[in-house]
Amino acid sequence: MKATKTLLGVAIGALLMGSVSAMAETVKVGIIGPFSGPFALQGKNFQAGVEAYMALNGKSVEGNDIEVIYRDLPTANPAQARALAQELVVKDKVQYLGGVYFTPDAMAITPLLKQANTPLVIFNAATSAIMNTSPLVARTSFTTAQTTTPLGQVAFDDGVKMAITVVSDYGPGIDAENAFKKAFEAAGGEVVETIRMPMNTTDFSPIMQRVKDSGAGGLFAFLPSGPPTLGFVKAYNETGLKQGNIKFFAPGDLTQESDLPALGEAAEGLRTSFHYSVSHDSPENTKFVEAAGKAIGNPEQLSFPAVGAYDGMHLIYKMIEAADGKQDAQKAIDAVKGLSWTSPRGPVTIDPETRHITQNIYLREVAKGPDGKYYNKKIKTFPNQKDPGLATQ
Amino acid sequence: MQTILSIATDAFAYGMALFIICIGLSLTMGLMRVVNLAHGAFAMIAGYIASYAARDLGMGYGVAIFLAIIGTIIISIPLERLLYRRIYGSPELTQVLMTIGITFCVIGITNYFFGPTLKTIPLPEALAEPVDLGFRTIAAHRLFVMACGVAVAFGLWYLIERTTFGTKVRATVDNAAMTDALGVRTQVIYAVSFAIAVGLAAFGGVVAAEFLPIEPYYALRYMVIFLVVVSVGGAGSILGAIAACLVLGAVDTSGRYLMPEFGNFFFYAAVIVIVFMFPRGFFGRAQ
Amino acid sequence: MQFVAQTERMTAAPVAGRRRWSRDAVGVILIVAAGVAGYFLFPDSLALLTRIIAVALLVLSLDLIVGYCGVASLGQATLFGAGAYAAGIACVNGVTEPLTLIAIGAVAGAAAGLVMGAIMLRAHGLAQLVLSIAIVQLAHEAANKASAYTGGSDGLAGLFVGPLFGVFEFDLWGQTAYLFGLSLLVAVFIILKFVVSSPFGMLCRGIKEDPIRIRAMGAFVFPVLLKMFVISGAVAGTGGALAAISTQVVGLDSVSFELSANALVMLVLGGLGTLYGALIGTVIFMGFEHVVSAINPFHWMTMVGALLIAVVLAAPGGLSDLLDQISAGKKRNSGGRP
């Protein structure tokens, strides 16, 4: 339905532009994301980001019309990811691939890129190692290590000498644990215990008991955004850890804006570090939030994948411009290496070495706004953070 | 000692939350012989109704629970008439196919109407506050869940063992044709039992929402746990379901405390051991 | 009376044998024809078709257990995943010859089948189903934990598979992968047709219907079923290895409850105990899912659910049963009913 709407838009746009460029070519962009399933909200955010960018910047680049094709990949499923990417390239003849929420899916797609002569712009998948698997990948999201690392110093400066880490037992969780541990110990603190809990944990009380027993003064946590975060934050409050002055630190996945209405009061005062807050105060962001909020329907559902997609589209537009509508992956990717611009999240650069985005990381605190709604309030900026995960490899 | 007590309290609360949701499924599977994988879908529908009533319409918690139960039962009636009646007595795998189909539809439709975000059911002040038990603080709603679990267990036991309706249900289970011949309308018995099971799912979905938060994938996410708990307890047995919930709740909770990184190993290893020791469940009927 | 028996045997037996043969031959030809037609009709979707073939192998393997032995399993992906990870790990460690990788996957699947069968066959009915769930969850957890070997939740990447017979590359367009997969599927299907019509296959069908009768015939039930588990594991492992080779990544989803449940849904959808049902169910389910999710990626689940409900109402015996009834009229396919 949305796809047809896009198609219609493209068609009308093409009609209007017909006079400008008689030899206009249609450049197709394939976006793979979780548009259904447990992560449908993140997929919706992908779409909102893409549509917002196209609404603000037009649907063509130098006479080349752009057509976006969405493909649904509900959960991490590399086999299906490869099949979708292959079909987009071979059948739908897309010149650019974008999206991808989960790391294994990205890993399945990157080996295809060279043969397909197609660059991939990752809107989310946040494991450092993806960038090493193909020279034709660029990423506009973040890595877990990138968003987490500043927290080590923050926690230590906040008077926490001993910390405990609690993460979901999967790739990004382990990345977060390592990044925090490294940064915190570099700052002079000590991680007294590391807990990895299964992905499907629903009752967190025993974990909180464990945290309490560890004697740590600070708790670092990482969970994938979504339903479990609610239980985790509630358990933190209800087991008396909050009152007991055990300080809580987490990357912003835990307090993504679309979860805040549900988390509500429970999350108030939680400090998280992240690359983007919907409340970020800048003219670029105001424009973005308005456009993306319109695209997604309900602005409360707006969250970080939208900005990844928005900036991802920016890269793709730049690539189309550089390649002049032709299919030339190397030329396209070379064009965005070192590219700097002001994103809704703040100033960003594509690192020419890693093709990963260099950006500010913000320390925020969940606060109640004047409208009675909760938001992530910026309290500190760590400028120009590269991906430490890649730097160490 | 304090830690043990504390873990035991958590385990009991978690076990009771599971029990309230699962007992309805246990009844459908044990008494009606329907493997209703859509059970969680009904709990989820109730959660959405309660969330809508309490959060968006500002109604009280008790009213929300009541509306959720009634609403879910009303939604289930056409499903029972049109779909479930066709699969009473069908092979189990056919029932699985049908009820998975229903689950998919419920998820798709819920997603469409309510969006993919998490829904909360605001608790009344009295239940939201932590309570000091002496050895630890615990959220008041956990005590409430425990009380609900105990109440549901006694209520059901009374209904099935001590009322004429219960007698008819048990007779229908033993021999539907014979009971029919005795003038009991087994169709009605089935319909009412189904409504009770759905009502329990609804009640469980709402009061246990603090443990198993309401979101569109609820119905699939917890399907396995529900099925495992019912089977371990022995389908159709109240006592078995209690035992299974408490044992698995204890294993799960203490596993997560002692060795969180191997939490799932503990849980499923315990399931395998229990199934080996009690192939028909703790208190399963001989088949 | 003896005489009558003799003459009838002389005339009728070869006829029945030939009919069975020719029916299977037609079936295999139809599968090959459908496969080749898919190659020419959808030359741009070969990766999807290859994935369907890999899953079809999984569903076939499940049919051996559920359809021929009456052992319900919601954990069949354990065997698929064992094959996929074994082939993947071997590939990362330098074994790049595709046929060798398939063999490794089949052996790993068979070994996993042996273990899984030995555990599951201790119980019956619902308890058995729950054991299968517990096993697949443990396997999933183990694969997640052993991230040094499996890549954990990030997936096992970096599989560089050598060309088939040293000539045909597994490339973007996926012709090699598809034709290789199709040949594998046809080969496995023919072998399985032999297996299910062998004395062993008959014995399994007997066990499915009445194990007490089989014991009264003097046959042990457990080793027979265990053997079928091993065969099933080899088939599922082949599917897993094919998936690993063709996608060059192995993810945790290949050893998940979700995949197991989907496989069972596809099997019941297609119809149990005929092998054809497994193929029909897989193609219909995955094809439908693909088409609907491309048309409307946001709400395809409702439609898939509606399809399942419609099938139960219209064809409780599965789609292959429905086809049987429509096409052949009274003549029914051999094999047990669900």
Added chain:
Amino acid sequence: MSDLFRVENLSKSFGGLAVSRNISLHMPAGERLALIGPNGAGKTTFVNLVTGQLKPSEGRVVLNGEDVTGLGAVRRVRKGLVRTFQVTRLFSEMTPEEHVTLTVLQREGRASRILGRFHGNSAIADEVADLLGALGLTEVARRRVREIAYGQQRLLEIAIALALRPKVLLLDEPAAGVPSSETPRIEQALERLPPSLAVLMIEHDMDLVFRFARRVVVLAAGEIIFEGLPSEVAANDKVREAYLGNYAHARNVA
């Protein structure tokens, strides 16, 4: 001892309830023994104890001089102790030919072979055809079992048992549920059983018993109350009591 088959002091109780008490039997080769008794006398339990479906609380089962009490049901079948079922246990989708072929293959130790086709072996096909012919099942040999008459299904039960080449055959009510029009065919089949086979028949139909059996054992309330010639049964007081329902009463008094 020349007995082919012996049961010594066999007892079984479930909880405190004794369902078989101290049963002893002996059967030479070629024996035709009928076991009768009123409903609930413990006949089926006895069969299950003998065939190994149930483990006895006490006593021994001896086949061909070998104690088989510790063996399971399958091993006993392989040693030649074969039974039929009171309610037929057949595979509804298979044909009689397939049933018997499978049984012969199993006897030959070839039933669990994956290589080799089910219908391929002509020696086995001959044997199957002969057996089906002998029991008058040739016409229905290629029909599904669920499509053939119940009497024919009963005959198939016997055919399966015979295909195992038993030494001792337990026929559990071979004529139960068969319409009277079809009973003669079953009688005929019983008369043609191999002469050296020891047969223990459990049966309600007294006509059949009198025609078939050379010896009769009467079981009541789990124990043997009579053993002797068929002609003596009717005159026996204990048997009359048991069948007239007084046995239980008499036992209570005693």
